[in-house]
Amino acid sequence: MTAEQVHDAERDAIITALRPVVDGIVATFGPLCEVVLHDYRQPEKSVVAVAGSVTGRAVGGAMSEIGMRVLARGDEAADDLNYLTRTGAGKLVKSSTMVLRDSTGAVFGALCVNVDITAVNEAHTLLGALAGLGAATAEPPVTAFGNDIDSVVDAILDAHRLGRNQTWAGLDRTERLDLFRGLDEHGVFAVRRAIEQVAARLGISRASAYSYLSQARAATDPTPAGGHT
Structure with missing residues (x-):
């Protein structure tokens, strides 16, 4: 086997090991949670496993613009944890994107956790208004999610x-x-x-x-x- 074939086999093993983790996280946190496993070696169909339905992703779907930014940064990409964004449908989502690396440090994928906090945010806003707390927060950016x-x-x-x-x-x-x-x-x-x-x-x-x-x-x-x- 060539060195690249060895590295690809290692990456495949990491993806395989993470598949049950995807289901396990969603089973723990419930229906407002979505976990997406990406293999960036095939960006046009990077979604290789998904559980939950927050952004409407499906296996065989494409990476989002967040994934594109990771891909553009290459091996310099870092984990992005607990950031807020909105879907095109208006859902407020708290997300974490954790990059996957092989033993050489090369980035080849990501494990993404998305939690729909729309209802929580609405309740927070209502309680804040009742308590007289009117501090405005910055509006999260809209992120492009799609299956192609x-x-x-x-x-x-x-x-x-x-x-x-x-x-x-x-x-x-x-x-x-x-x-x-x-x-x-x-x-x-x-x-x-x-x-x-x-x-x-x-x-x-x-x-x-x-x-x-x-x-x-x-x-x-x-x-x-x-x-x-």
């Missing part, structure tokens, strides 16, 4: 400038670079075929999309001119 990668990429794109009744033709060069930079920071271009999908949505050629992406990345490169990488 195209819908997730489209949702992220819509959340940027083109989702605000602005056309590609109406953006100046700086705004276009900002759009590509924002999509890149969300990990969109870490997914295979995403550049073609974005180009089609914008009505530009694939070559133009690659050019804007390259320029956006160059503008954020911290290496000074003439420096060494």
Whole structure:
């Protein structure tokens, strides 16, 4: 076996070992809990096990935009624990994303726990109002969840400038670079075929999309001119 085959066998073993953990966590915490096991070696169908139904995920579904950001960060990705987000349907969700690594430290997947706290938050707000506590909290961001990668990429794109009744033709060069930079920071271009999908949505050629992406990345490169990488 090659070294890569050995590592893949190890990753497969880790995934297999975690499958019963998915069911066990949901059995412990009940119907408001969802656990999703991702294998990022196949991002278009990264969901390999799921229990509970908070975000509507299904086995064979794609990663969310959170997964895309992990994929974009590669082996530098870290666990993200106890963060708040909202689904497109308006559910308030408390989540934790724990990256999976093989023995070399390479990130290849994630175990995600999502808890629907919508009712808890509503009760908290009501009790706070009754007690005269009116402190406002920041609104959690909406996260794109979907069972196919195209819908997730489209949702992220819509959340940027083109989702605000602005056309590609109406953006100046700086705004276009900002759009590509924002999509890149969300990990969109870490997914295979995403550049073609974005180009089609914008009505530009694939070559133009690659050019804007390259320029956006160059503008954020911290290496000074003439420096060494």
